[in-house]
Amino acid sequence: MLTAGHVMKRNVFVLHPESQVLDAVDTLLQRGFSGAPVVEGERIVGIFSERDGLTAIAAAHYEGEPPGSVAQHMRREFCCVSDQTDLYEVASQFRASPIRRMPVVDCAGRLLGIVSRGDVLVALRRLYRHREKTNYERLQDHMNLLQ
Numbered sequence: 308m309l310t311a312g313h314v315m316k317r318n319v320f321v322l323h324p325e326s327q328v329l330d331a332v333d334t335l336l337q338r339g340f341s342g343a344p345v346v347e348g349e350r351i352v353g354i355f356s357e358r359d360g361l362t363a364i365a366a367a368h369y370e371g372e373p374p375g376s377v378a379q380h381m382r383r384e385f386c387c388v389s390d391q392t393d394l395y396e397v398a399s400q401f402r403a404s405p406i407r408r409m410p411v412v413d414c415a416g417r418l419l420g421i422v423s424r425g426d427v428l429v430a431l432r433r434l435y436r437h438r439e440k441t442n443y444e445r446l447q448d449h450m451n452l453l454q
Contacts, residue, residue: 311397312390314430315411315420321346322355324378328367331377332360344410345381349417351410353381387412390419394434398427 322331322343335343335357342356359380367374374380387410388397400409401424411420440448 309394309430309434310390311388311392311394311409311411311422312419314394314426315390315422316426317420319344319410319418319421321418322377322381323347324352324376324381326377328360328363328374328377328380331355332357332364335360341407344418344421345377346418351387351412351416351418353378353383354385354410355381385410388422389413394427394430397422398431401427 320338320340320343322334322345324345324347331343335341342354342359344351345353345355355377359382360374363374363380386400386404386406388400390411390413392411397409408421408423410418411422413419
């Protein structure tokens, strides 16, 4: 059985709550990331995305104020999975939500890695290729041999 721990990326780019929004947005844009986990020590405390940055900077521009810190604008409610979560459960969570990446955490909320929709799709495709054929597929193969 494949799990999130089998397919996750372990080297994760993270942001910190005290980081300034403008610096965080610059880094996301430079690296080509749509968002990143926000950590204090080893524990994940939020998610900061391009959308959060867009909202913060647009409001700051309108109000004539600085956009503030990542902690002021990050999402504190977010989906995450354990490294033991079955890959099909991870796929179900991705299907139910528009998110593209999900943090993988241990029981204490420490960030272990991150898993993307693409990571899950590659793994499921590989599993599908190596599955046992159905009776219908075997029959089709047999019929093709007779032609």
